[in-house]
Amino acid sequence: MKLPSKYIVLLVVLSLAGIFAYQAYWLTGLYRTMRTDLERNIIEAIRISDYNEMLIRIERLQERNREHGEMSVSTGFDSEGKQFVRSSTVLHQVSDTVIEGFTAQNDTLRRVETDTVRPQAMLHANEGFDMMLHNQSTMTGMAIYLQRGLHSGLDIMTSPEFSVYDSLVSARLRELNIPIRYRLQYLYSGYDVNDRWLYTDTLATGGTPGYTPGTDAVSYQYAFSSSGHDVYRLTTEPLSGLVLRQMAGILATSLVILIILGFSFWYLIRTILRQKTLEEMKSDFTNNITHELKTPIAVAYAATDALLNFQQADNPAKRERYLRICQEQLQRLGGLVEQILSMSMERRKTFRLKLEEVRLSDLLPALAEQHKLKADKPTDIRLDITPADLTAYADRTHLSNILSNLLDNAVKYSAGKADIVVSCHFVEHDGQKYTEISVLDHGIGIARDRLPHVFDKFYRVPTGNLHEVKGYGLGLFYVKTMVEKHNGTVEVRSEPGRGSEFIIKLRMKDEE
Incomplete structure (x- = not known):
């Protein structure tokens, strides 16, 4: 049983629509994934740059330690699973001693150790330390809290260096191949002395020279202090254009594939419709040629039958008339056969x-x-x-x-x-x-x-x-x-x- 051509065309169209829909769904999902990864990388660049800026400050403090004393900051979790931040300082003190007219300088060491500090904004685990390692997001959160803990101790001794942080962010974005123009801000927010209203101060501004955020710009921020009052904010234009540029190769390949599939299905449907039309034409031709071939045969048969069985041959005028009819019909029949044979010969490779x-x-x-x-x-x-x-x-x-x-x-x-x-x-x-x-x-x-x-x-x-x-x-x-x-x-x-x-x-x- 042959499937009607309209159902074949419908199946082909539905198949092509399904392929297009799946391709669009896949590309949309890829776009969302790449956009999410890009945003995550930007936030991670902000955090990593903050960590690297702290390392630079610690290295500078170590240089000073060798000249003026030692300072150390430690953070972690105690036996109860509670987080702490501890800092200690060892200072070189110089005293003058007068002996028989000479003055001598004696160095002594004095160690100052602060009490353990547990910031209220730090992570607390009621069920112990092991609970915090169950998944990657918890470990990332733990690293963030540890980093903020370091800030709590380090910022007491030296303030963040924003110009260094700005250059670290720029270098990190280049490493991650994120070519964006951005504005970077160091913000501090808090309440007034009476805790009546919230204010935000911009302590420093940097980023790409000459860049001014547009009305649809988006911001990504990282609170690096335990209290959440100190924030680094990066403002840039929407990432849609950058994501699409990164997907350019995939989009071009998908477009070419869709064009090829569309052309292939179009050609298939066209071929099916032409075959159907040709089949109908052949059927009409068969019916018509059958009639065309039967007509001269029937006329010639009737003329010869009249001559043989109805004594029409005795009349010279009728005999000539019937014979001429037979001749004309046979000529017509011969012409039909000749054309059909010629068309079949035309398709043979041996035709000359x-x-x-x-x-x-x-x-x-x-x-x-x-x-x-x-x-x-x-x-x-x-x-x-x-x-x-x-x-x-x-x-x-x-x-x-x-x-x-x-x-x-x-x-x-x-x-x-x-x-x-x-x-x-x-x-x-x-x-x-x-x-x-x-x-x-x-x-x-x-x-x-x-x-x-x-x-x-x-x-x-x-x-x-x-x-x-x-x-x-x-x-x-x-x-x-x-x-x-x-x-x-x-x-x-x-x-x-x-x-x-x-x-x-x-x-x-x-x-x-």
Whole structure:
């Protein structure tokens, strides 16, 4: 059982829509993932830069320790799982001692150790330290709290160096391949002495020189103090453009794939529809050609039956009439068979034309007489061959069939009397000489929108109810195919109600 073509087309369209939808869903998910990763990297760059800035301050403090004393800061969790921050200082003290007129300087060491501090904003674990290692987010949070704990002790001794922090952020963003323009701020927020209103002070500003955030700019901030009052804020433009630029290769590849799939499915649907149309045309052709073949057979059979069984042969006039009918029908049948065989031969690789010089003055008069005899209407065929010995370099049999088809159409599509003019002469175009044969009629003509299709296989120009013209859509297709086999061209000019003109151009032998 064959699946109707409309359901095949529907399945193809649904499949293509599903592929497009899945591709769009996948690209949207990838965009969101890349955007989230980019935002996470920016926040992480802010935090890591803060940690590196503290390391730089600690290194500087160590340099001072060697000259003035020692300072240390430690943070961690005690046996109860509570976090602490502890700092201690060892100072070099110099005292003067006077001995018999000389003054001596004695160095002594004094250690000052602060009590353990547990900031209120630090992490507290009620169920012990092991609970904090259950997942990555908890470990990251623990690292943040430890970093803030270091700030609590370190910031007592030395303030953050914003210019160093700014350069570290810029370097970190370059390492992560995040080419953004940004503004960096060091903010402090708190309440007034009476705790009545919240204020925010901008202690320092840096970032990309000359950059001013737009109205749709977004901000990412990191509170680095235990109390949450000290904040680093990075403001930049929305990251959509940067994410799309990073996805440019994937988007281009996906677009190419979608275009290829779309073209493939379109071509598949087009092929299916053309195959369906061709199948319908073949079915119509089979029905039509069956009728066309049966008609001359039935007429010839009836004529011979009348001669044999109804003593019509004794009457010379009737005998001649019936025999002429048989001859005409057999000629018609032979023409049909010849065209069908010619079309089947045209597709064979072994098909070869027998080219020769054909005198048109010898070929055309006989064809004109044949079509006058078999026409069922008054027919006048005028020949204009200039010069009289004009020849065409062609296969005689196929050239005869080509002209016969054109003359047959001219007769069939003429309203009333068929007035046909066949003109033959040579023309020169682009330095090459051609034999041009024109068949002009004054029949019903062809509409302009039908002209591009008249040479298509199985195509027949609709004639409405004006004429019941028999045919099966192979004649003009045969004409075009054979003319092209001769390396020639065929064209048609027509106006409805004024007739049609078919023009054939065949290259002359000396131009081969």
